[in-house]
Amino acid sequence: MTRHCSAWLVSAPASGQGKTSVTAALARAHARLGRRVRVFKTGPDFLDPMILARASGSPVYQLDAWMGGEHDVRAQLYQAAGEADLILVEGVMGLFDGAPSSADLAARFGLPVLAVIDGSAMAQTFGALAHGLATYRSDVTVQGVFANRVGSDYHAKLLRESLPPSLAWHGTLPRDTTPCRSALARDGSSERPISLPERHLGLVSADELEDLDARLEALADALEARSTLSLPPPVPFAPATIAAPTVSLAGLRIAIARDAAFAFLYPANIDVLRAAGASLTFFSPLAGDALPPCDAVWLPGGYPELHLDTLAARVDLRNALRAHVDAGRPLLAECGGLLYALDQLADRDGHAAPMAGLLRGTAMVQPRMTALGMQAVALPEGDLRGHSFHYARASIDAEPLTHATNPNGGPTTEAVYRRARMTASFVHLYFPSHPDAAARLFLP
Known part of the structure; x- marks a missing residue:
């Protein structure tokens, strides 16, 4: 009706x-x-x-x-x-x-x-x-x-x-x-x-x-x-129903970083994970929260460059995330999450601090925007869409799994990296573009 x-x-x-x-x-x-x-x-x-x-x-x-x-x-x-x-x-x-x-x-x-x-x-x-x-x-x-x-x-x-x-x-x-x-x-x-x-x-x-x-x-x-x-x-x-994933995440616990350093979360992405049956736990790296017991981790985008020293002091979290990735458990790091996953991050004034060290590389925030545009990513889990918008420039010592493409022919085509079950890139993925592919990113 x-x-x-x-x-x-x-x-x-x-x-x-x-x-x-x-x-x-x-x-x-x-x-x-x-x-x-x-x-x-x-x-x-x-x-x-x-x-x-x-x-x-x-x-x-x-x-x-x-x-x-x-x-x-x-x-x-x-x-x-x-x-x-x-x-x-x-x-x-x-x-x-x-x-x-x-x-x-x-x-x-x-x-x-x-x-x-x-x-x-x-x-x-x-x-x-x-x-x-x-x-x-x-x-x-x-x-x-x-x-x-x-x-x-x-x-x-x-x-x-x-x-x-x-x-x-x-x-x-x-x-x-x-x-x-x-x-x-x-x-x-x-x-x-x-x-x-x-x-x-x-x-x-x-x-x-x-x-x-x-x-x-x-x-x-x-x-x-x-x-x-x-x-x-x-x-x-006109009538229409929001698409639900058919891939089940029932019984899986996903820990999601959420605070001023990791604030960029689409509500629709949260809906997709919950519709797939996942149990979601939010934690704040800035507040000193430990990594919750979990099967998968999501480090979304945000402003890690504004909180370098606080994040650098979280040696416990850095060790827990490394153990998580080394054990072959899924982790998704998007934009700010990618920056935190690197060995080192510097702000636009040149102040640098060690980050989580999940992916070999460094990055520095630039005075001007370095990337902007819609992004389509073909992953083994399926094709997903999203966007890129950041001021950071990264040097990553790893072979990309793939590169995103820009539907409008723009210059931004972000690299996507994979280490074991960790997926990391500057792309902010929009899970409703392919709910099943998004769900598969968090499967062991």
Whole structure:
């Protein structure tokens, strides 16, 4: 049975327009009204979803028609439509950028677009830009426009009056560089920061921002003061079921590193392992947790370069992981996990520290990004898809098992290494792209 739910794909003319801030403000403001909000992120991103999950109160999953496939996107939207009053999908880059683009997703699934435009350096040209977004493709419906980083009420008036009649005005947020001086502040304070700080892989992780909820409340306050918070029109979502693995991991214990150094975990990947029957235990290398009793280990991506000395001091964990790999037990190390698996890692300032020594090699974080792109990997367990995005350059003394390929012909084609049952690479794998192949990575 088709389900109907109000929905927006929140997009923009380019990166840096404030899509995440607006999506977070919408999610928190509607949730405060008692509405059930489900948020998704287009494309392979870890940091935005952490912020959006805090804003909405629910886990944020990826929607990517290449990485997960069209059926995966359809199934996730259908499931969300059965439990939400509002679905928000934050786009990636500019509306028409990439292949597939956010516009492709909007067109394929009938998602109306809310265009977020940074109005800080323009007036009437705002309307021309909005008109261009709305008319560039006939199969994409730009339902309305949201102005970000607006300087004053008069500035907002100029922007609003520049819009063609066919585009709805959905409000504004003030400039991110100024505090929100709002009488709506619920803790009695007169001002709150509304900017979301960034670092070299994007936004700062949600768990590292002690005042994140205050920032989200300030965003919601600012939005509430400048928007009606009306729901967009309902969208029909066709039935589809999320694919489950047929490979059984029943009885297997998987230990997963999870803390500020190993934070990049797709919720859908966790779902695949649980659907296969695995027992999952999370541990924090930074907090001093010992490696739990387990049959397999997963070291996901994150920021090991920000915690070099703490990780280097974990001689006990290093020895336990070496014993695990030497015994022929499975271990998956992805990106930051790969960096930790090497003999040594240096940050961008040249400070180096010994790591786990599971794979012969060293790496150093560079001042600029070294790899970016979707990745397809043909492994003995099956073909998997994912992506690569990192600032590190590694020198690894091992013959790669295989190399990933980039579907868009980009230069990033990551090497994949295997030692016994350890698999290590810079690729962040998306398990729903082939649930059985993903499950096999953790089999003895």
